[in-house]
Amino acid sequence: MAEKLFTEFPEVTTQAWEEVIIKDLKGADYEKKLVWRTMEGFNVRPYYRAENLKNLKHVTYAPAQFPFVRGTKTNNNWKIRQDFCAENVSEANKKALDVLMKGVDSIGFKIDGKKGLSQSDFDALLNDICLSAVELNFTGGCCKTPEIVKTLAEKVKNTNTDEINGSVDYSPLTKLSLYGNFCNSEEKDFELLKESVVAAKSLPHFRTIGVNACIFHNAGSTIVQELAFALAMGNEYLAKLTDSGLSADEIAKKTKFTFAVSSNYFMEIAKFRAARMLWANIVKAYEGTTECAQKMYVHAVTSAWLQTIYDPYVNMLRGTTESMSAAIAGVDSLEVLPFNKAFEKPTDFSNRIARNVQIILKEESYFDKVVDPAAGSYYVEELTNLIAEDAWKLFKTIEDKGGYIAALKEGFIQEQIKTSAQKHNTNVDTRREIFLGTNQYPNFNETLNSELRETLSKSCDCGCETENKTVEPIKIYRAAQAFEELRMKTENSGKEPKAFMLTFGSLAMCRARAQFSSNFFACAGIKVIDNNRFATIEEGVKAALELNAEIVVACSSDEEYAETVPQIADLLKNKSILVVAGAPACENELREKGINHFISVRNNVLETLKQYQIELGI
Numbered sequence: 310m311a312e313k314l315f316t317e318f319p320e321v322t323t324q325a326w327e328e329v330i331i332k333d334l335k336g337a338d339y340e341k342k343l344v345w346r347t348m349e350g351f352n353v354r355p356y357y358r359a360e361n362l363k364n365l366k367h368v369t370y371a372p373a374q375f376p377f378v379r380g381t382k383t384n385n386n387w388k389i390r391q392d393f394c395a396e397n398v399s400e401a402n403k404k405a406l407d408v409l410m411k412g413v414d415s416i417g418f419k420i421d422g423k424k425g426l427s428q429s430d431f432d433a434l435l436n437d438i439c440l441s442a443v444e445l446n447f448t449g450g451c452c453k454t455p456e457i458v459k460t461l462a463e464k465v466k467n468t469n470t471d472e473i474n475g476s477v478d479y480s481p482l483t484k485l486s487l488y489g490n491f492c493n494s495e496e497k498d499f500e501l502l503k504e505s506v507v508a509a510k511s512l513p514h515f516r517t518i519g520v521n522a523c524i525f526h527n528a529g530s531t532i533v534q535e536l537a538f539a540l541a542m543g544n545e546y547l548a549k550l551t552d553s554g555l556s557a558d559e560i561a562k563k564t565k566f567t568f569a570v571s572s573n574y575f576m577e578i579a580k581f582r583a584a585r586m587l588w589a590n591i592v593k594a595y596e597g598t599t600e601c602a603q604k605m606y607v608h609a610v611t612s613a614w615l616q617t618i619y620d621p622y623v624n625m626l627r628g629t630t631e632s633m634s635a636a637i638a639g640v641d642s643l644e645v646l647p648f649n650k651a652f653e654k655p656t657d658f659s660n661r662i663a664r665n666v667q668i669i670l671k672e673e674s675y676f677d678k679v680v681d682p683a684a685g686s687y688y689v690e691e692l693t694n695l696i697a698e699d700a701w702k703l704f705k706t707i708e709d710k711g712g713y714i715a716a717l718k719e720g721f722i723q724e725q726i727k728t729s730a731q732k733h734n735t736n737v738d739t740r741r742e743i744f745l746g747t748n749q750y751p752n753f754n755e756t757l758n759s760e761l762r763e764t765l766s767k768s769c770d771c772g773c774e775t776e777n778k779t780v781e782p783i784k785i786y787r788a789a790q791a792f793e794e795l796r797m798k799t800e801n802s803g804k805e806p807k808a809f810m811l812t813f814g815s816l817a818m819c820r821a822r823a824q825f826s827s828n829f830f831a832c833a834g835i836k837v838i839d840n841n842r843f844a845t846i847e848e849g850v851k852a853a854l855e856l857n858a859e860i861v862v863a864c865s866s867d868e869e870y871a872e873t874v875p876q877i878a879d880l881l882k883n884k885s886i887l888v889v890a891g892a893p894a895c896e897n898e899l900r901e902k903g904i905n906h907f908i909s910v911r912n913n914v915l916e917t918l919k920q921y922q923i924e925l926g927i
Contacts, residue, residue: 323358330355347576348732349533351695357687365694367586372639372680376589378582378693379681380639381604386677387635388444388642389667390608391660392417398426398434406437408660412668415444415642425453431460440465444642445475452492452501454479458508458517466511473512476565476608478519479505482542482713486524486722487785489778495714502546503553506563516565516606518546526569527614528783529730532580533696537703538713538722539566540587544704545713547595557595561602568640570631571612577631578683579692581607581638587697587704608642609635616651617789619755619796620746624648625662632666636676637683643667651787717780726783737788738915747789748914751831756800791915792832795922799834802927808835809858809885811849811877812842814865822864822890829908830860833918846873850880859925861885862908867893875902886924 334342343355362368372379391408395401395418405416418434420426426434435445450457454477465473481498485491491498505517522539530538543564550560568584570577588605597603611631616624625648635643645666647659655663670676683689703725710716717723736742743749799806808830812819819842827837838856843849853861861881863874870893878887889899892909908917 323360326356348531348729349576349696349699350531351699353692353695357691359687361687361691365690367693367697368685368690375593375600375603376586377604378586379684381585381606381641382639383680384677385636385639385680387640388415389413389664389671390415390417390444390446390642390644391664392419392446392448392644395420395426395434398430402434402436402438408664409438409443411661411664413664414442415446417446417448417644419448420450420453420457422449422451422453425450425456426460428460431457431464435464441469441472443474445473447475447477450477450479451484452498454517455501455504455508458505458512458515461515462508462511470512471514474514476516476519477505478521478565478567479517480519480521480542482545482717483519483521483524485714485780486717486783489780489782491779499549499553503550503555506550506555506559509563513562516563518560518564520546520564520566523567523569523610523613524783524785525726526571526612527785527787528726529614529733529786529788530726531729532571532573532576533699533703534725534729535568536580536584536587536696536700537707539568539584540591540700540704541707541713541716543588544591544708547591548712551595557592557597558599558602561592561595561597562599565606565608567608567610569612569614570609570635570640572615572627572630574630574634575689575692576696577634578638579689579696581609581635581640582681582683582689582693583697583700586693587701607640608644609640610644611635611646613646613650614787615744615789616646616648616787617744617747618652618757618793619789620752621648621652623746624651625666628663629666632670633676636667636670637681639681720781723781723783730784730786733788734791735913738791738913740910740914742788744789744792748792748832750828751796753827753831753837756834757797795915795918796832796834798922799927804925804927806835806860806925806927807838807856807858808860808862808888809838809853809856810840810864811846811853811861812840812864813844813846813849813873814842814869816842818866819864823862825910826862826864826888826890826908829912829914830862830918830921832914833922835860835921846877847880850877854881854884858885860888860921862888862890864890867891867895871895871898874899874904878902878904886921 331339345353347353367378370378373381373383389412391413393401393404401418447457457477479502481491481502502518509515509517520539520543522535525535525538547557547560551557585605589603592603611628615627628645632643632645645663647655647663649655649659707713707716710719710721737748740748746752810823810826812823823839827839831837838858863877870889874889881887886906887904888906888908890908892907892911896907
């Protein structure tokens with residue numbers, strides 16, 4: 310028997326840990342200092358121990374074992390996907406053939422939903438592509454999905470159809486959610502959905518029902534909401550299609566879930582694990598008896614909601630951590646969005662970097678060699694349980710309202726997302742949520758020279774009727790948009806306002822506050838003039854006036870402000886806006902003397918900067 314290590318050390322109890330922690334806090338509030346209250350509404354403790362796993366039933370299951378919390382496979386070999394616009398089928402085919410030689414094994418073709426694909430277009434699009442060696446996906450097909458499936462089935466009828474893998478993302482409920490109505494009518498769209506399932510019977514590994522959870526994430530939902538709404542959408546398809554005569558096994562085998570993956574690293578790992586577990590139980594409740602039906606097929610896409618147009622190379626780093634979460638969680642396929650997708654058509658370079666992120670995770674980091682490496686982590690297992698419990702509660706609430714469509718018509722889903730989006734927005738505005746290069750540590754010298762496009766098109770790709778909406782659409786946006794609009798407003802104003810750091814007194818304090826203030830004003834595109842430290846305030850004011858600085862920021866310690874700030878105000882003679890960096894005890898005293906501008910960590914950065922723009926005439 311292998312020797313157990315550390316047996317000579319006595320076991321430390323949780324009580325002993327807690328006593329030491331409380332002692333080290335020196336009277337500070339334990340809950341406020343160490344407990345994280347998530348956006349989802351549950352508390353995360355500062356540490357977890359083996360005892361936290363005792364009541365978690367899901368930790369006893371193995372990979373590929375119901376309810377598949379640890380994955381649906383006995384390996385972790387996910388597919389690397391890259392999508393291309395198929396408006397020009399020959400060009401799309403050329404690009405697909407190129408990347409298939411560079412590590413990609415899953416292709417997505419975005420087609421025009423108004424037109425679908427003719428037989429000749431279909432042949433040109435798939436020319437020289439070995440369909441048995443690649444996962445083939447079509448997006449944007451909408452009401453043309455049955456035709457696409459029938460065309461594919463006819464094309465491969467003389468081959469081994471067991472080797473044909475892929476999907477068409479037909480999702481009437483996604484259209485309803487994004488645009489306020491169905492493509493045709495609820496009855497007609499579900500008839501087409503059933504027709505798609507029947508048409509794909511000869512293609513056992515080709516999925517025709519899409520559950521697109523990305524729309525919730527990209528509208529600002531929480532992780533729990535994204536999961537609960539996705540389950541509700543999937544359940545609606547099960548309910549309506551079983552009523553139409555299809556079996557739960559037939560429906561579930563043709564269903565594909567697409568989730569966004571954010572930079573909330575451990576929470577995202579736990580989300581995917583919880584998703585598989587909950588969906589398996591839903592399918593089982595519909596008497597879906599086969600394991601392949603109970604297994605959730607998951608495609609993950611890195612977050613569009615988190616992408617920024619300023620300092621865009623940071624998007625590469627976001628995509629990398631997001632990809633790691635998805636890979637560790639055991640998704641079936643993954644698409645890394647190009648870093649520049651938020652503001653321009655992806656280039657060969659950005660597409661190459663996007664796919665290479667995944668190739669590095671496989672070929673250099675060996676993420677595909679271990680199934681569910683997060684298993685057994687006290688923290689991840691507890692998060693999995695917390696997310697599953699809260700998502701299930703929200704899912705049941707939706708079911709009590711009559712299901713996804715009823716909850717959407719009532720406005721319940723929209724209101725839930727709006728509430729969480731507003732919390733996110735407030736956190737971004739106050740920098741509780743950091744967007745590097747946008748609302749914190751911006752590139753001072755960066756400017757944009759062209760009008761930027763929205764992340765997602767506002768029009769319906771398939772030509773669906775968008776008048777007389779039956780439900781309120783879910784609003785898609787990016788979290789950093791408000792700050793980006795703020796900065797672009799300065800850049801487009803034709804002015805070049807300057808914020809001058811008047812540093813004096815304590816070297817440590819003046820430099821710390823100058824750095825804070827520089828980042829603060831640069832977020833609005835205001836030119837920052839930083840300085841090490843002036844020997845006197847007279848010297849600093851003189852330099853600021855010579856540069857015609859519209860804003861002068863007093864940067865020093867609180868102790869020095871009561872005396873020096875009024876002197877600075879007298880020297881400036883209202884030729885510049887005087888701002889005090891910090892929230893000194895003498896603030897009220899200074900305000901009584903007419904000094905009303907203060908910036909600190911307490912500020913709502915976005916709203917404060919908007920006010921400065923107004924004062925600057927921008």
